[in-house]
Amino acid sequence: MVVASPTQIHGEKLLAIELPVIDLSGERSMVSNLIVKACEEYGFFKVRNHGVPHDIIARMENESSNFFAKTFDEKQKAGLANSFGYGCKNIGFNGDTGEVEYLLFNTNPLSIAERSKTISNDPTEFRQVLTPFILL
DSSP: OOOOOSSOBTTBOOOOOOOOEEETTSOHHHHHHHHHHHHHHTSOOEEESOSOOHHHHHHHHHHHHHHHTSOHHHHHTTOBOSSSEEEEEEEOSSSOOEEEEEEEOOSOHHHHHHHHHHHOSSHHHHHHHHHHHHHO
8 A cells, every 4th residue: 555645754745746647357367567667657557447446545544644743753663674664665766765764564463563662653453444454
């Protein structure tokens, strides 16, 4: 899941762009070609008909927004993204530079329970939101 950062990066406003939407219920080779094209042109895409219930998506977006709205120091408490944790990297090669923040999880529920203490203001809610998302 990708969510836009609620904060400005280096004082600059982020421009909203319309990302390609890919319907996963389509014919497999066509879907594959659309994914490749979207990755080449944008680096990101949205998907439709993925099977994840809307209420889980809404709850995950809310938790994600809450996490990424924290200060840099607070986000680093989630651990550096060696394998799993919080990361922030500079991206772009051809004048399209910027930063991307991300949070990587192990799909083991015990790992999520431990990490949620440093990620969310309400670790119990965070675990309840994330667990069904990874078990789909």
